[in-house]
Amino acid sequence: MTRRDVLKALGGALGASSWLAPSLSFPTAPRRDTTPREADGQIMTVTGPIPPEEMGAALPHEHVLSRFGEPPARRPDYDLRDVFDTVVPILNDVQSAGCEAIMDCTAAYFGRDPLIMHRLAELTGLHLITNTGYYGAADDRYVPDHAYDESAAELADRWLAEWTDGVDGTGVRPGFIKTAVDGGPLSDIDRKLVRAAAKTHTESGLTIAVHTSGNVPAAREQLAVLDEEGVDPSAWIWVHAQNVDDVDALAEAAEQGAWIEFDGLAPGDEIEHHLELVQAMQERDVLDRVLLSHDGSSYPPEGTEPRPFDTLFRTFLPKLRDAGFSAETIRMLTVDNPRRAFTVRIRT
Numbered sequence: 391m392t393r394r395d396v397l398k399a400l401g402g403a404l405g406a407s408s409w410l411a412p413s414l415s416f417p418t419a420p421r422r423d424t425t426p427r428e429a430d431g432q433i434m435t436v437t438g439p440i441p442p443e444e445m446g447a448a449l450p451h452e453h454v455l456s457r458f459g460e461p462p463a464r465r466p467d468y469d470l471r472d473v474f475d476t477v478v479p480i481l482n483d484v485q486s487a488g489c490e491a492i493m494d495c496t497a498a499y500f501g502r503d504p505l506i507m508h509r510l511a512e513l514t515g516l517h518l519i520t521n522t523g524y525y526g527a528a529d530d531r532y533v534p535d536h537a538y539d540e541s542a543a544e545l546a547d548r549w550l551a552e553w554t555d556g557v558d559g560t561g562v563r564p565g566f567i568k569t570a571v572d573g574g575p576l577s578d579i580d581r582k583l584v585r586a587a588a589k590t591h592t593e594s595g596l597t598i599a600v601h602t603s604g605n606v607p608a609a610r611e612q613l614a615v616l617d618e619e620g621v622d623p624s625a626w627i628w629v630h631a632q633n634v635d636d637v638d639a640l641a642e643a644a645e646q647g648a649w650i651e652f653d654g655l656a657p658g659d660e661i662e663h664h665l666e667l668v669q670a671m672q673e674r675d676v677l678d679r680v681l682l683s684h685d686g687s688s689y690p691p692e693g694t695e696p697r698p699f700d701t702l703f704r705t706f707l708p709k710l711r712d713a714g715f716s717a718e719t720i721r722m723l724t725v726d727n728p729r730r731a732f733t734v735r736i737r738t
């Protein structure tokens with residue numbers, strides 16, 4: 391797909407709404423001349439690669455758009471005017487709180503929309519990052535039929551095509567791989583998705599974020615699959631790690647190099663819980679492997695409550711300061727760690 395096709399697709403999708411009028415100059419359009427190899431050492435945002443030091447304070451796990459809970463759909467049917475009227479003020483607000491980048495963890499089939507993300511990045515100036523991959527949790531509801539028939543290598547080829555040509559061929563390229571596993575031992579399909587993610591990593595250098603939650607055995611099984619594929623644990627993020635009771639299991643993974651993501655920040659009890667986790671990781675000297683986010687949702691499906699993106703900046707960071715964490719440590723948690731975790735680099 392050429393850049394002109396992207397413009398055409400975007401223009402066609404935009405209709406007449408003023409939010410949506412495409413900037414014809416497209417100053418930040420995807421840089422189609424950037425081959426994957428040239429993206430090495432960069433962070434791939436929806437508007438193109440940026441040097442990691444430009445990213446700033448980042449939220450590594452949020453849902454800017456989501457249809458989670460609705461029937462699977464490859465192309466979500468969003469009311470564009472409503473999306474922009476709702477989401478732009480929320481993004482502007484979290485920006486004013488100090489956020490400079492957001493990784494959107496909404497995967498294929500439950501609401502991922504690269505062209506809307508591209509326009510939101512243009513409208514707000516935020517660095518937005520989208521993903522490739524399939525989501526294997528929620529009892530595999532959002533895993534497409536072809537994933538059962540194809541091999542891990544064939545799935546990796548599909549995801550690598552998104553890396554090269556953009557998500558759904560739009561030219562808007564993914565900045566990481568998102569997948570997910572269910573509870574219990576890894577199922578055949580979940581294992582295949584993790585293996586496909588590992589194979590995608592070895593060709594692209596994209597980081598692999600896996601919804602694993604409190605499933606410690608599944609985390610270990612995933613690291614074993616990565617090892618079989620020659621992928622270093624530092625290419626892998628343990629998503630929803632705040633649901634793990636055994637902090638030593640998290641520290642063990644962190645010591646191997648894995649990223650430990652506490653992404654359930656929300657007003658209320660979660661503040662204290664996340665503070666305890668951060669303190670526990672500091673005691674074990676692995677704070678340089680910790681990521682913090684909200685798993686927020688700025689445009690959830692109808693009937694679902696939005697979840698805020700600003701608790702980290704407005705409540706949790708002041709709490710960390712009060713608890714004695716230095717400015718350098720806070721910078722490490724909000725800027726340096728996400729930057730290191732999401733820099734495109736083959737880690738084998």
Ligand SMILES: [Zn+2]
Pocket residue numbers: 451452453495685
């Ligand atoms: Zn999430």
